[in-house]
Amino acid sequence: RNKFWETQPVGQFKDLGDTSLPEGPIESPTPLSDVKQEPFNLPNLYEWITCDMDSEEMCTEVYNLLSNNYVEDDDNMFRFNYSKEFLLWALCPPGYYRSWHIGVRVKSSKKLVAFITGVPARIRVRDTVVNMAEINFLCVHKKLRSKRLAPVMIKEVTRRVHLENIWQAAYTAGVVLPTPISTCQYWHRSLNPKKLIDVGFSRLGPRMTMSRTIKLYKLPDQTATPGFRKMEPHDVPAVTRLLKNYLKQFLVAPDFDENDVEHLLLTRENVVDSYLVESPETHEITDFCSFYTLPSSILGNQNYSTLKAAYSYYNVSTKIPLLQLMNDALIVAKQKDYDVFNALDVMQNESFLKELKFGPGDGKLHYYLYNYRINHVLRPSELGLVLL
Ligand code: MYA
Ligand code: JJ1
Structure with missing residues (x-):
């Protein structure tokens, strides 16, 4: 072995x-x-x-x-x-x-x-x-x-x-190798429950009908947070400051500069989407969320060939609760026709997963470092790193 x-x-x-x-x-x-x-x-x-x-x-x-x-x-x-x-x-x-x-x-x-x-x-x-x-x-x-x-x-x-x-x-890998610095759980939030069930991605819960399930996962048509908007190129310095400060609390996290943020976080259609909250009064950038687009091929289904999935990337909340920010992210993803919104239990994600009706998936993701020893296995919440 x-x-x-x-x-x-x-x-x-x-x-x-x-x-x-x-x-x-x-x-x-x-x-x-x-x-x-x-x-x-x-x-x-x-x-x-x-x-x-x-x-x-x-x-x-x-x-x-x-x-x-x-x-x-x-x-x-x-x-x-x-x-x-x-x-x-x-x-x-x-x-x-x-x-x-x-x-x-x-x-x-x-x-x-x-x-x-x-x-x-x-x-x-x-x-x-x-x-x-x-x-x-x-x-x-x-x-x-x-x-x-x-x-x-x-x-x-x-x-x-x-x-x-x-x-x-x-x-990162889905398999266990010598030896994970942390093991994270995938969570999934249904946006298009009918399709997810039809293709076998999820199942009708016990005592649930299709129409009851569709109602359960319904989201508002419009985002709720005043000042919530797409990130734009001129936001790079403010987002970099926000993110740098936020990532300090984690034991393992990337050290991003403005060039990294410009490349990794500025919206690219069907690749990465970033949103932020600009205070309507002070015009300060106080909150940020992002997700990347990674579809999966559906193997051997008559009716559908791809599952459109959004993956939670970096999120920062300072003014509004993370739960509210992520609810707005779900609304945007639904508007953009994603079938499912996925997230790991890294950073502070546990604080919203259950309340926003994410459910645990059957997949885990193990994080590794090469040629660097860490003496303790980290809790997922101590990780500030998301790989693509
Ligand atoms: S994770 C995604 C990996 N890709 C897939 O899962 C795609 C589908 N699978 C495949 O293509 C193959 O099954 C792969 C293995 C290519 C994964 N990471 O050639 P083998 C070990 C590391 O006979 P195959 C990602 O991309 C396995 O334990 N090692 O096997 C991050 C065994 O070693 P040992 C793995 O199935 C990758 C050996 O390989 C993985 O034909 C990070 C067997 O080789 C895995 N995911 O091919 C890579 N899977 O006998 C490490 C199996 O010891 C980077 N193995 O148990 C390390 C840092 C390098 C840079 C350092 C710089 C300083
Ligand atoms: O997507 C994954 N699992 C899905 C589909 C399972 C299909 C049967 N195996 C899943 N669905 C349940 C969703 C349900 C929605 C309503 C609420 C309850 C939950 O669980 C899993 C992650 O869970 N994905 C994988 O297994 C893909 C591989 C993950 C390892 C990735 C390796 C990364 C590569 C390195 O960069």
Whole structure:
């Protein structure tokens, strides 16, 4: 079990609960000249490529690989269907490295069969801001599973991250690996309950009829908070200040600057949506909420092919209750025709989930750090980080 992960500088199961080990980097950086200069060996039929996501063709190949082979739920009823626009956004944040967008092709046919990515991020752990890579979109074609390709891909992305003098990483996964810094629960708020039930995403509760269910999840047509509006480019400085201040309370959180906020939070149609509350009196920006768009393919349904899901991203409340802010977010998502609004129990999300009629899903999300030890498992509410 975990023959690969046992060799890596990550917290090991045998060390859980041992508080004598120091918190922080597990291994020291080596001189850059000691980092392996050539890529790791792949089985002979395959070759490495660096993906140019700006190329429409490359982006389409990555999109096709992921849309057919990426993450599914436990019962293989739904598969994440990240859009091309989303991939371009997620993979090209300020300071990104093209060399961290890694593909594997079949030499003979040139078919793309595996993918892994990193993007740079500054992540604060307690009092220390650490330059890290966020690793995401690890995918091996269904026909090439269980051949130990994933460890090679992970070693190769690690090597390319090291070449940029970065020695830590953050990642999430639906599976348990050595060892989670925290384990979060997915929660779901039905916006279009009839469709969700029809496609098997949710079920009619006991003693519930369809019309009773539709009524239960009904939302007002218009948002309720005075001064609630879309975030605009001129709001970047104020939102950055608000967010920076808010994220201080969490043990692990990104250290965002204005460039990050501009890239990650300014509204992009069908990718990310941000709203804020501008005080009608003082014109101060006091509250903020955002969600990203990640549809899932519905596998094998006669009537529907995609589920339109909004995922809670970063939210900040200082003036109005978080519950009211998120209710307005639900109203906006409903207006925009999303079928479901998803959230993790991170940050202060527990304070609104039950009251706003979110229900726990059957999926969990485990958070990990590479080459950075934390001696305690964190409560989800101690996490201020959401990966895409
Ligand atoms: S999480 C999303 C992962 N993708 C999917 O779930 C999509 C569908 N599944 C697949 O494409 C394949 O099943 C994958 C595994 C590619 C996941 N993270 O090649 P194998 C370990 C890490 O025979 P396959 C995301 O994107 C497994 O425990 N390790 O298996 C974040 C075993 O190791 P060990 C994983 O099924 C990714 C080994 O791989 C994962 O054909 C973060 C088996 O390899 C997983 N999700 O392929 C990556 N799943 O024997 C780590 C399985 O030891 C980044 N495994 O148990 C680390 C930081 C790197 C940068 C460091 C910089 C300093
Ligand atoms: O979406 C998920 N589960 C859904 C569908 C379940 C279908 C059967 N397996 C779910 N629905 C219930 C909703 C219901 C609505 C009314 C109130 C009560 C609840 O539970 C799950 C999350 O719960 N999603 C997944 O399993 C997808 C994979 C999650 C791991 C992601 C890995 C991330 C990759 C790294 O970046």
